[in-house]
Amino acid sequence: MATIQPIAGELEPHPDVALVEKARGGDxxxxxxxxxxxxxxxxxxxxxxxxxREDAEDVMxxxxxxxxxxxxxxxxxxxxxxxxxxxxxxxxxxxxxKRRTGKMISIDEDVETEEGSVPRDLADWAPDPxxxxxxxxxxxxxxxxxxxxxxxxxxxxxxxxxxxxxxxETAQTxxxxxxxxxxxxxxxxxxxxxxLSRYFRRRKAAKK
Amino acid sequence: xxxxxxxALLDDLIDGTVTADTRAELDLHLRGCEHCxxxxxxxxxxxxxxxSHEIYxxxxxxxxxxxxxxxxxxxxxx
Numbered sequence: 682m683a684t685i686q687p688i689a690g691e692l693e694p695h696p697d698v699a700l701v702e703k704a705r706g707g708d709x710x711x712x713x714x715x716x717x718x719x720x721x722x723x724x725x726x727x728x729x730x731x732x733x734r735e736d737a738e739d740v741m742x743x744x745x746x747x748x749x750x751x752x753x754x755x756x757x758x759x760x761x762x763x764x765x766x767x768x769x770x771x772x773x774x775x776x777x778x779k780r781r782t783g784k785m786i787s788i789d790e791d792v793e794t795e796e797g798s799v800p801r802d803l804a805d806w807a808p809d810p811x812x813x814x815x816x817x818x819x820x821x822x823x824x825x826x827x828x829x830x831x832x833x834x835x836x837x838x839x840x841x842x843x844x845x846x847x848x849x850e851t852a853q854t855x856x857x858x859x860x861x862x863x864x865x866x867x868x869x870x871x872x873x874x875x876x877l878s879r880y881f882r883r884r885k886a887a888k889k
Numbered sequence: 890x891x892x893x894x895x896x897a898l899l900d901d902l903i904d905g906t907v908t909a910d911t912r913a914e915l916d917l918h919l920r921g922c923e924h925c926x927x928x929x930x931x932x933x934x935x936x937x938x939x940x941s942h943e944i945y946x947x948x949x950x951x952x953x954x955x956x957x958x959x960x961x962x963x964x965x966x967x
Contacts, residue, residue: 713956713959716956716959720955724945724947724951725944741951742958746959749962803924803928805931806934810934811942820943823939824944827939827944843939866900870936873939874932874935878931
């Protein structure tokens with residue numbers, strides 16, 4: 682028989698737990714603290730999925746309001762942050778469906794591409810390649826590069842590598858299997874790497 | 890170890906989830922394969938760059954609008 686390891690009780694409670702409890706009891710400032718803590722992450726996730734600034738703004742608002750209204754339903758057996766991310770992902774997908782009526786969103790569709798299976802571009806990068814660009818230029822390069830990924834790869838990379846969810850949490854949030862998340866993550870990482878090589882490769886002759 | 894086998898374990902290596910034995914095999918392969926060394930280093934750098942740079946700034950005023958919306962709900966509900 683499989684044994685279940687106790688999770689609660691032995692670990693330090695996450696600081697969010699106390700804030701959620703206070704917010705449930707009517708302390709709005711406690712909820713405000715949670716909003717400030719996660720607003721950037723939630724906005725980024727919404728922007729990465731919807732690829733539209735207005736939609737991302739609406740999603741962020743709706744996600745935090747929905748979470749506020751549903752606080753009673755939050756079980757506490759998952760982290761507040763991952764619960765919130767799940768709400769934001771669902772809101773983003775709904776927004777996409779509304780915008781592109783009739784078009785299916787391929788977040789759960791696997792994309793077969795040659796790219797990313799075996800790295801082709803072997804050029805090494807400059808030691809600190811991002812220093813060759815201004816902050817604005819770099820942000821534009823990073824946006825353009827990640828926007829070119831298939832949506833199902835992009836969101837796995839964002840949740841797992843940028844926003845810090847575990848592989849299991851990413852799988853649960855997106856309704857994917859763990860192997861599917863792993864496979865997409867590898868391909869997403871390799872595709873981004875290859876595309877960024879165009880900008881970051883070591884230059885043959887450095888001008889001084 | 891072949892490059893394909895190395896690549897299959899690339900994520901586990903980056904995420905630090907390989908056993909000591911596997912890690913030793915990967916290191917051995919890396920010492921003789923520049924191709925995989927470049928792939929590993931630049932993939933790590935890719936993740937680090939995306940993690941450390943804000944590419945979508947929070948729009949001005951959004952935080953205040955959200956705060957106002959929450960306060961409105963609160964007046965009704967708590």
